[in-house]
Amino acid sequence: MISTLIQDPKNYVENPAKLPVLSDKWGQLEPLASTFDHVDGLFYFTYVVCIFFFVLITGVLALSVVKYRRKTFDQPAASNVTHNTPLEVIWTIIPLIIVMVMFVWGWKGSNDMLVAPADARQYKAVAKQWNWAFSYPGSKVQSYNELWLEVDKSAAFTLQSTDVLHAFFLPGMRVKRDVVPGRQQTAWFRPTKTGDYHLFCAEYCGQDHSKMYALVHVVTADEYAKKPWDVLKDSTPAESIASGENIYKALCISCHSVHGTPGTGPSWGGAKGLFAKDGDNVIGRAREVVLADGSTQTVTVDEAYIKESIAMPNAKKVAELPYRNNNMSAFADLDERSVNCLIAYMKSLASN
Numbered sequence: 001m002i003s004t005l006i007q008d009p010k011n012y013v014e015n016p017a018k019l020p021v022l023s024d025k026w027g028q029l030e031p032l033a034s035t036f037d038h039v040d041g042l043f044y045f046t047y048v049v050c051i052f053f054f055v056l057i058t059g060v061l062a063l064s065v066v067k068y069r070r071k072t073f074d075q076p077a078a079s080n081v082t083h084n085t086p087l088e089v090i091w092t093i094i095p096l097i098i099v100m101v102m103f104v105w106g107w108k109g110s111n112d113m114l115v116a117p118a119d120a121r122q123y124k125a126v127a128k129q130w131n132w133a134f135s136y137p138g139s140k141v142q143s144y145n146e147l148w149l150e151v152d153k154s155a156a157f158t159l160q161s162t163d164v165l166h167a168f169f170l171p172g173m174r175v176k177r178d179v180v181p182g183r184q185q186t187a188w189f190r191p192t193k194t195g196d197y198h199l200f201c202a203e204y205c206g207q208d209h210s211k212m213y214a215l216v217h218v219v220t221a222d223e224y225a226k227k228p229w230d231v232l233k234d235s236t237p238a239e240s241i242a243s244g245e246n247i248y249k250a251l252c253i254s255c256h257s258v259h260g261t262p263g264t265g266p267s268w269g270g271a272k273g274l275f276a277k278d279g280d281n282v283i284g285r286a287r288e289v290v291l292a293d294g295s296t297q298t299v300t301v302d303e304a305y306i307k308e309s310i311a312m313p314n315a316k317k318v319a320e321l322p323y324r325n326n327n328m329s330a331f332a333d334l335d336e337r338s339v340n341c342l343i344a345y346m347k348s349l350a351s352n
């Protein structure tokens with residue numbers, strides 16, 4: 001599920017060389033990689049209209065200021081025009097026509113963007129602080145911060161947020177949609193070129209918003225059929241630990257450290273970590289937790305506590321400050337194999 005490319009979300013920021021380059025030409029859109037060419041047409045049309053009228057209006061204005069200025073203090077006004085009906089009709093009708101062209105063009109285009117074709121593949125994208133999780137039709141495995149799509153095949157998304165406002169922005173596909181908690185949004189597009197594309201979160205969503213990023217791979221039908229996202233290795237304990245570490249880096253690293261350094265959430269390792277070593281055994285440490293009703297309780301960290309902390313973080317909140325006042329977004333949709341890999345990784349961090 002986690003590819004080898006993944007995925008310390010911070011990697012993308014630290015290794016920009018890995019990323020597709022954004023168009024840096026002034027005033028130009030990203031190269032178009034979907035069927036939504038009306039966005040480009042409308043954008044450049046509006047752009048040209050704006051430049052034309054800017055030059056025309058400021059030009060006439062500047063010319064008049066110079067040519068018809070009062071040259072001596074007592075020069076009388078050369079003329080005293082109050083209105084000009086034909087001219088006023090013209091400068092009302094022409095802009096009206098131009099604006100109607102923009103309206104119809106944009107209205108038709110935005111209608112096309114709302115309704116996905118019937119043969120579109122149905123994906124789900126879940127946004128949370130600070131990562132993206134993607135579900136594929138006919139596959140139980142999700143991928144994180146990395147998405148695979150087939151070229152020339154419509155992809156329809158339901159968009160969900162488990163915490164705050166995010167936005168699903170693929171500049172190359174000409175798609176941008178807010179992801180609103182408690183509400184199901186949709187978006188679709190048909191990628192037309194193979195390659196790697198950006199998916200940014202385009203709505204400020206907290207401290208690591210700028211690192212909330214996913215890489216979108218548009219691949220051929222043959223490559224897509226191999227399910228490149230389905231690569232979770234967990235057949236040996238060592239593989240499970242390595243996979244757990246990858247998932248940690250994709251989903252949890254922004255709030256949890258593994259060597260004792262405090263973060264938004266408590267560290268998984270170090271003297272106050274989740275597990276301690278007792279000879280050859282790994283045992284859970286004691287935790288003071290706050291229940292939903294506000295009462296406190298002492299628990300011993302075990303698999304059930306970890307699973308509950310992942311799926312329902314508010315059921316038992318760590319009582320220690322500042323963690324008690326910080327929130328973790330729920331990962332209720334994380335599949336069981338991934339959770340088991342995470343637990344294997346957490347246990348591998350046990351120290352004396």
Ligand SMILES: [Cu+2]
Binds near residue numbers: 128166201
């Ligand atoms: Cu976001």
